[in-house]
Amino acid sequence: MQRFRPHWNKTCRPSGKKPKPLWRQHPAKSAVEAASRKERKATQEKFDKALEALNEKLTVAKEAVWLTEKFGEGVYQDIPGLCKVASRDTILNEKGASLTPGAYVGVAPVEDDGVDFAQRMKEIHKELLELQAESNRLMETISKNLEEMGV
DSSP states (O other), X not given: OOOOOOOBOTTSOBTTOOOOOHHHHSXXXXXXXXXXXHHHHHHHHHHHHHHHHHHHHHHHHHHHHHHHHHSTTXXXXXXXXXXXXXXXXXXXXXXXXXXXXXXXXXXXXOOOOSOOHHHHHHHXXXXXXXXXXXXHHHXXXXXXXXXXXXX
């Protein structure tokens, strides 16, 4: 019995046929391409609406995940930088009847990234001084060259 051995091309694919990219294999793309010229726009709009609906569902799911991360127990809690319950007494007496949310909510705590701010600013300042010195040297060279040219 003779075994079948397909012809392999340079890209190591049988019969020299390249597989279609994934976006070309999608049924929506195939349906739009298969539709007649008059129906293409309507078919495309149909799939665009379906895609928009899926994106809306994805957005709702992402928001639900975010809410679960913040209020996992299902109970309201004050979260710095996001929300806070303030009593009327606090609003009237302590905050001067200000209804600006930032007066109550505050700022979310910043996570430490492990970089020493003062040290990093010294490094940046040193680099800036070096770049300015190089800029001055280049300006002098350009000025000399222009003087030699008579400009």
